[in-house]
Amino acid sequence: xxxxxxxxxxxxxxxxxxxxxxxxxxxxxxxxxxxxxxxxxxxxxxxxxxxxxxxxxxxxxxxxxxxxxxxxxxxxxxxxxxxxxxxxxxxxxxxxxxxxxxxxxxxxxxxxxxxxxxxxxxxxxxxxxxxxxxxxxxxxxxxxxxxxxxxxxxxxxxxxxxxxxxxxxxxxxxxxxxxxxxxxxxxxxxxxxxxxxxxxxxxxxxxxxxxxxxxxxxxxxxxxxxxxxxxxxxxxxxxxxxxxxxxxxxxxxxxxxxxxxxxxxxxxxxxxxxxxxxxxxxxxxxxxxxxxxxxxxxxxxxxxxxxxxxxxxxxxxxxxxxxxxxxxxxxxxxxxxxxxxxxxxxx
Amino acid sequence: xxxxxxxxxxxxxxxxxxxxxxxxxxxxxxxxxxxxxxxxxxxxxxxxxxxxxxxxxxxxxxxxxxxxxxxxxxxxxxxxxxxxxxxxxxxxxxxxxxxxxxxxxxxxxxxxxxxxxxxxxxxxxxxxxxxxxxxxxxxxxxxxxxxxxxxxxxxxxxxxxxxxxxxxxxxxxxxxxxxxxxxxxxxxxxxxxxxxxxxxxxxxxxxxxxxxxxxxxxxxxxxxxxxxxxxxxxxxxxxxxxxxxxxxxxxxxxxxxxxxxxxxxxxxxxxxxxxxxxxxxxxxxxxxxxxxxxxxxxxxxxxxxxxxxxxxxxxxxxxxxxxxxxxxxxxxxxxxxxxxxxxxxxx
Numbered sequence: 001x002x003x004x005x006x007x008x009x010x011x012x013x014x015x016x017x018x019x020x021x022x023x024x025x026x027x028x029x030x031x032x033x034x035x036x037x038x039x040x041x042x043x044x045x046x047x048x049x050x051x052x053x054x055x056x057x058x059x060x061x062x063x064x065x066x067x068x069x070x071x072x073x074x075x076x077x078x079x080x081x082x083x084x085x086x087x088x089x090x091x092x093x094x095x096x097x098x099x100x101x102x103x104x105x106x107x108x109x110x111x112x113x114x115x116x117x118x119x120x121x122x123x124x125x126x127x128x129x130x131x132x133x134x135x136x137x138x139x140x141x142x143x144x145x146x147x148x149x150x151x152x153x154x155x156x157x158x159x160x161x162x163x164x165x166x167x168x169x170x171x172x173x174x175x176x177x178x179x180x181x182x183x184x185x186x187x188x189x190x191x192x193x194x195x196x197x198x199x200x201x202x203x204x205x206x207x208x209x210x211x212x213x214x215x216x217x218x219x220x221x222x223x224x225x226x227x228x229x230x231x232x233x234x235x236x237x238x239x240x241x242x243x244x245x246x247x248x249x250x251x252x253x254x255x256x257x258x259x260x261x262x263x264x265x266x267x268x269x270x271x272x273x274x275x276x277x278x279x280x281x282x283x284x285x286x287x288x289x290x291x292x293x294x295x296x297x298x299x300x301x302x303x304x305x306x307x308x309x310x311x312x313x314x315x316x317x318x319x320x321x322x323x324x325x326x327x328x329x330x331x332x333x334x335x336x337x338x339x340x341x342x343x344x345x346x347x
Numbered sequence: 348x349x350x351x352x353x354x355x356x357x358x359x360x361x362x363x364x365x366x367x368x369x370x371x372x373x374x375x376x377x378x379x380x381x382x383x384x385x386x387x388x389x390x391x392x393x394x395x396x397x398x399x400x401x402x403x404x405x406x407x408x409x410x411x412x413x414x415x416x417x418x419x420x421x422x423x424x425x426x427x428x429x430x431x432x433x434x435x436x437x438x439x440x441x442x443x444x445x446x447x448x449x450x451x452x453x454x455x456x457x458x459x460x461x462x463x464x465x466x467x468x469x470x471x472x473x474x475x476x477x478x479x480x481x482x483x484x485x486x487x488x489x490x491x492x493x494x495x496x497x498x499x500x501x502x503x504x505x506x507x508x509x510x511x512x513x514x515x516x517x518x519x520x521x522x523x524x525x526x527x528x529x530x531x532x533x534x535x536x537x538x539x540x541x542x543x544x545x546x547x548x549x550x551x552x553x554x555x556x557x558x559x560x561x562x563x564x565x566x567x568x569x570x571x572x573x574x575x576x577x578x579x580x581x582x583x584x585x586x587x588x589x590x591x592x593x594x595x596x597x598x599x600x601x602x603x604x605x606x607x608x609x610x611x612x613x614x615x616x617x618x619x620x621x622x623x624x625x626x627x628x629x630x631x632x633x634x635x636x637x638x639x640x641x642x643x644x645x646x647x648x649x650x651x652x653x654x655x656x657x658x659x660x661x662x663x664x665x666x667x668x669x670x671x672x673x674x675x676x677x678x679x680x681x682x683x684x685x686x687x688x689x690x691x692x693x694x
Contacts (some may be wrong), residue, residue: 026400076567199569210613214423221613222426222546222570231609233602233628240631242609249610255580262500262578262589263596264611266568281580286585300663 001144007036039334045342047182054338056331057187059296062129065194066268071292073270075195080271081282082188084202084209084226086299087275089180090169090343091160092307095315096176099209100163104147112146112277121146141248144205149246153207156244158203160211177216184298185344186219190268196271201261202226203253207244216344225260227252257282270294276316283321283330295330297321302336306343360494378381390536394529394688401685403678404534407641409535411539418639420617422542426630427618428608430550431534431556431573433663434622434645435564436527437516438689439654445521446557447510448509451494459493466547468493491552495576496593500554503591507558521541524563525692529589529609531645532691534620535564548608549573550600574599604629617641623663630677631667642677644668649683653690 048054063071064078072244086089098187105115105124115121120139123131132139148156164177172179188198202209213219230249234241252260258281261269272279272286275298283295299318300309311319325332335342360675393400405595410418432438452471453460461466467486470478479486495503511524519526535545549556553573560566577596581588599607605628608616618625619633622645630642646665647656658666672679682689 076561079569138434153613157613197569206610207613213602222544222611224613228610231606233605233632235631240605240628240635242605242615244633256591258580258587259578262551263575264569266500266504266571267556268501268589284582285580285589288587319610 043186043193045183045186045190047186047339049340051338053331053333054168057294057296060170060271060292061107061191061196064292073292077267077270078191078194078196078197078269079265079269080191080196081199081201081225081265081269081273082184083257083258083274083276083279083282084200084204086300087181087198087273087279088184089176090306091138091316092169092309093315095204097204099167099170099176100160100208101143101147103163103167104159105143108146124285144229144248145246147203147246148207149244151244152241153231153244156207157211160208164212174343174345175229177212178343180216180344181298181339182341182344183339184273185217191271192218198223199265199269200224200226201252201257201272201282203251203256205229206252225252225264227256253278255281259286261285271343272296273298275300276318277320280321280324283290284328287328287330295325295328296333297325298333299335301334302339304336306335308336362548370430390533390540392533392537394533394686396685396687398685400678400680404641404643407618407639408538408541408543411639420639423566424614424617425538425541426546426548426614426616427538427543428548428612428613428620428633429531430617430623430626430629431551432621433647434528434626435531435547436523438644438663439656440517440662442551444551445512446517446523447507447555448490448494448512450514451506452490455493458479462527490572491543491576491595492593495552495554495595496591497604498591499588500578500591502582503554504558507555511559511692521690521692523560525690527691528645528686529684529688529691531691532564535566537617537683539565544570546570546612546616548599548604548629550603552576553599572599574603574613575647596679600625605632608632610623619643621668622647624667625663627668627671631675634675634677642672642675643680644672644677645680646682649686649689651683653682655683 045054045058052215063069064073066072082088085095102124105121109115109125112121115125120132120142122136123281128192164175164317166174168174169176169179174327191198198340200209200213200217200219200223204226206224206228208225210221210224213221213224215286225247232243232245234243250260257279261282268289269286270292271294272283273296274283287293287295297318297320300307300316302308309316310322311317322332356678376447392401392405410416411420415417415650432442449471452468456462456472459468462472467479467482467489471490498506511522514523515521516523538545547560547566549563549572551573553571553575556573557568557571560571565651574595575597577592579590579592581590590694597603597607608629611691615636616633617639618641619630620643621630630644634640634642644665646669647663649655649656651656656663657669658664669679
């Protein structure tokens with residue numbers, strides 16, 4: 001989200017309103033459940049209900065890891081990529097990184113009295129999300145620079161981790177990292193146990209995602225691709241330092257996703273999971289490669305346990321993907337039908 | 348080298364002249380020797396002579412992997428980074444990627460009759476390296492675009508591999524990938540066997556290095572950071588494609604190296620190996636981190652078995668690094684003294 005917001009700016013108004021979408025939560029265990037799963041080597045897809053979707057995933061992995069199969073893929077080529085927002089954790093009613101930005105502006109308010117009369121900070125501090133959104137992308141850029149810039153990457157990730165430890169989702173009351181999808185944490189572990197390497201390819205800011213990717217998903221920072229700010233090397237008081245500038249360098253969304261993968265991984269993936277039209281090009285490029293390829297879209301169909309949204313949503317809009325998935329052979333996960341559990345925090 | 352050439356452009360004249368520096372080669376085995384080492388899990392530093400240098404490396408690794416040591420480093424933080432040209436393989440009398448560019452221009456000559464009268468191609472095809480160099484960086488950019496652009500990353504890497512299979516070093520007559528340093532291939536395997544993950548951080552083009560990094564060093568493409576061209580997502584005849592544009596996007600040299608590491612790995616390394624002042628900032632940032640850190644400079648001191656060069660060399664200039672290594676606690680490898688073998692291709 002430094003920034004997959006190019007096309008998402010119109011969403012900001014509704015994002016910041018934090019509409020109280022009803023969510024039934026039944027959980028009481030801790031996020032440690034998912035962390036144990038993320039590290040398991042005998043991983044299974046236990047939170048996936050039996051059916052065509054689960055079978056399609058298991059069958060693909062079986063075929064591509066069986067040396068006697070015509071679809072066998074050498075271990076060096078077993079690359080699987082995953083969108084984050086809406087594919088590995090919840091993205092409603094606003095991207096988690098945007099909630100972080102809002103809270104950071106509030107936390108830094110006392111140190112920045114000029115924000116009370118400077119846009120877009122003044123509108124944000126008044127809770128006037130529509131006014132923020134009306135200022136367009138440069139407003140968002142200013143918010144990112146103010147909340148993400150000037151720190152080292154290490155300081156920034158520590159700030160995110162401290163925020164995640166205390167912030168709560170507006171309607172579920174859960175920690176955001178308790179709202180990672182248990183079935184997807186299982187998929188990550190399932191693939192890794194079978195020689196696949198798992199990468200996140202997110203429109204979100206790369207250092208934001210890195211702050212929790214290892215704990216939440218078992219994915220190290222160098223296997224997180226995301227939107228990036230420019231960094232600057234500086235010698236501060238004689239000490240070599242790398243500082244985040246907050247200036248947007250690369251937007252890892254839409255056509256940026258295959259570009260980010262080519263640049264960072266240098267190999268076309270075998271498997272891609274996404275949930276929105278921002279993942280379309282990533283799935284299209286992945287599944288256009290020779291040999292066995294798997295494209296999967298998570299369709300948010302569960303208004304009772306999570307949210308139900310697709311073609312008309314400002315966040316995670318999924319329309320072209322639904323239209324073209326059958327012809328392209330992509331698997332569409334029906335959350336309500338296919339997932340026995342949703343979140344990491346389960347009974 | 349798309350392009351660490353900002354400061355190296357003056358070198359191009361001497362580079363292209365391929366000065367016949369005497370090199371004594373005694374080898375007759377194949378590059379498979381180094382490939383076996385790269386994959387070994389019981390790796391030892393057998394090509395390193397006993398002495399303070401070898402002991403410094405072994406001692407650092409022992410301390411940082413011993414849970415009872417105050418210098419212990421958790422496995423998730425065991426990141427080691429390596430320059431490529433002059434640190435993992437030879438860089439004299441010209442960067443290997445530049446030799447590739449020269450050969451590609453010659454190979455594409457018939458398809459580009461306009462090059463006979465267009466600079467910088469005309470001068471290069473006449474063998475007038477000084478005239479090429481005199482045209483400055485834009486000439487080099489044009490050469491890179493013509494030889495690296497327009498292909499998919501997959502096509503480009505295949506082109507590099509085909510070239511490496513037949514090209515020979517002008518004075519040793521070896522394949523370039525036989526001129527990887529056996530002691531360094533041992534260091535890579537030694538570190539990996541002890542839980543370190545190894546990354547290349549090269550001024551060279553990332554896809555050029557990826558074409559051989561797995562075979563030569565056992566390093567997968569996503570653990571190669573290098574200078575990058577811009578990529579472009581395209582739908583060609585209905586098929587999703589990612590194309591290299593040849594337009595320079597990021598120069599991974601000097602202060603660009605810590606920036607590249609922060610952006611791609613998202614963690615400050617524990618160990619950095621380099622050989623030139625282009626690696627200075629990478630070593631400075633690495634060793635400025637808290638806890639145990641190791642910086643190593645390879646000093647090319649062996650005119651008999653390889654090359655001897657440092658402060659006045661146009662390629663791989665090493666001056667500030669030599670001056671500041673003692674005060675910064677960096678280990679300086681004396682190739683003539685410390686390495687029992689030099690190249691992967693040994694007796």
